Amino acid sequence: MINTFGLKEDFPIFKKKVNGKNIVYLDSTATTQKPKQVLDAIVEYYEGANANVHRSVYKLADEATELYENSRSNVADFIGAKSNEIVFTRNTTESLNLLSFTMGESLGRGDRILITSMEHHSNILPWMRFEQRGVKLEYVDLDDEGHLDLEDLKSKLKRETKIVSVTHQSNVLGTINPIDEIGKIVKDNGSTFIIDAAQSVPHMPFHMREEYDFVAFSGHKMLGPMGIGVLYGKYHLLEEMPPFNRGGEMIKDVDFHTVIFEDPPIKFEAGTPNVEGAVGLSAAIDYLKRIGMADVRRHEKHLTSITLKALDGLENLKYYGPRNVEERGGVIAFNVRDATNIKKNLESKNVKVDQLYHSHDIATFLDERNVYVRSGHHCAEPLMRTLGLSGTARASYYVYNGEDDVDAFIKSLGEIDVQR
Numbered sequence: 001m002i003n004t005f006g007l008k009e010d011f012p013i014f015k016k017k018v019n020g021k022n023i024v025y026l027d028s029t030a031t032t033q034k035p036k037q038v039l040d041a042i043v044e045y046y047e048g049a050n051a052n053v054h055r056s057v058y059k060l061a062d063e064a065t066e067l068y069e070n071s072r073s074n075v076a077d078f079i080g081a082k083s084n085e086i087v088f089t090r091n092t093t094e095s096l097n098l099l100s101f102t103m104g105e106s107l108g109r110g111d112r113i114l115i116t117s118m119e120h121h122s123n124i125l126p127w128m129r130f131e132q133r134g135v136k137l138e139y140v141d142l143d144d145e146g147h148l149d150l151e152d153l154k155s156k157l158k159r160e161t162k163i164v165s166v167t168h169q170s171n172v173l174g175t176i177n178p179i180d181e182i183g184k185i186v187k188d189n190g191s192t193f194i195i196d197a198a199q200s201v202p203h204m205p206f207h208m209r210e211e212y213d214f215v216a217f218s219g220h221k222m223l224g225p226m227g228i229g230v231l232y233g234k235y236h237l238l239e240e241m242p243p244f245n246r247g248g249e250m251i252k253d254v255d256f257h258t259v260i261f262e263d264p265p266i267k268f269e270a271g272t273p274n275v276e277g278a279v280g281l282s283a284a285i286d287y288l289k290r291i292g293m294a295d296v297r298r299h300e301k302h303l304t305s306i307t308l309k310a311l312d313g314l315e316n317l318k319y320y321g322p323r324n325v326e327e328r329g330g331v332i333a334f335n336v337r338d339a340t341n342i343k344k345n346l347e348s349k350n351v352k353v354d355q356l357y358h359s360h361d362i363a364t365f366l367d368e369r370n371v372y373v374r375s376g377h378h379c380a381e382p383l384m385r386t387l388g389l390s391g392t393a394r395a396s397y398y399v400y401n402g403e404d405d406v407d408a409f410i411k412s413l414g415e416i417d418v419q420r
């Protein structure tokens with residue numbers, strides 16, 4: 001079988017053998033593997049340009065600052081934004097919390113926030129905290145296939161709705177939400193529009209539009225290192241916001257009782273930043289640019305399409321989210337009924353089987369075949385409640401996966417006693 005891109009060679013982790021066999025990594029929604037180009041860029045930075053940024057006049061510090069700021073420009077260019085609209089954070093979670101604790105502070109009794117039933121906890125909990133001060137948090141409903149119900153969105157959008165925050169692509173259902181259409185509706189209502197792009201910027205072409213006020217994503221989900229994230233914000237909105245953390249780096253002038261803050265984005269980057277992370281993320285972006293994001297999307301669509309076709313043939317397996325691959329990304333959440341093999345497997349280890357079909361049991365069964373899928377609630381418990389589930393198993397694809405991985409996944413599933 002071909003590996004559509006044949007990129008595994010670039011990823012040292014795929015040299016790893018477990019029980020003498022290759023690993024099949026199907027958990028890129030949680031975090032992606034890192035190519036040598038990214039690892040090398042980080043080592044080169046430490047070996048050739050390490051110094052603290054923005055605060056010294058010597059040459060090495062200049063070099064480090066230049067690398068850090070070039071990384072910011074590269075991120076900006078990748079999503080069609082301007083450099084001064086890119087704030088480096090730790091991850092998507094921190095980007096959304098930054099918004100909650102800065103622009104969110106003006107919210108008060110009677111205001112409303114609208115999110116959706118398919119959000120990751122990191123786009124729920126930063127908004128839930130406002131309920132204590134009388135802000136109403138509402139959720140847009142989903143239809144049976146896991147699309148957002150746009151009529152429900154319109155009906156819940158009120159004059160008092162100050163913030164609408166929506167995931168671009170669900171990390172469970174794979175649903176790709178029509179953010180341009182939603183953005184237009186939201187902006188016509190005068191609300192602030194926030195996009196959780198943790199699962200979209202890494203997987204498809206993404207270009208900034210006037211409707212988007214804020215966009216959050218994580219470096220580690222797009223081949224970059226852990227600990228570096230991005231918050232895009234329209235410059236005038238960033239200017240109006242108070243700082244998040246306070247300390248070194250983010251000031252123009254400090255007197256005993258007064259301070260003048262730096263301009264955005266530095267205003268939001270207190271303390272020594274993650275220069276290594278920014279450099280690694282920039283190398284990851286270069287890697288993705290070389291492939292081309294349209295091809296990344298095309299590749300994942302192909303793998304998803306052949307997977308869904310194979311899963312359709314398994315009678316006791318149910319997967320969630322849209323059937324049409326045009327409407328979904330390469331993440332496939334599923335559950336299995338009547339899996340006698342799993343029961344036998346657990347009993348052979350003296351595990352008492354009272355929840356035969358738990359997603360962890362499926363993931364364990366696949367793990368024993370070196371196929372690594374995630375299981376559980378995927379940090380989306382309100383979605384699980386909406387679906388009436390305790391959890392699902394979940395396979396997800398990225399640029400390094402090929403048809404060989406799909407085959408291994410389907411073959412292993414076939415070894416569960418799923419009736420055909």
Ligand SMILES: Cc1ncc(COP(=O)(O)O)c(C=O)c1O
Pocket residue numbers: 029030091092093094120122123167169170171196198199218
């Ligand atoms: C849609 C979505 N939003 C937010 C997050 C949180 O990302 P991070 O853990 O990098 O902050 C995730 C992580 O899986 C996600 O899938």
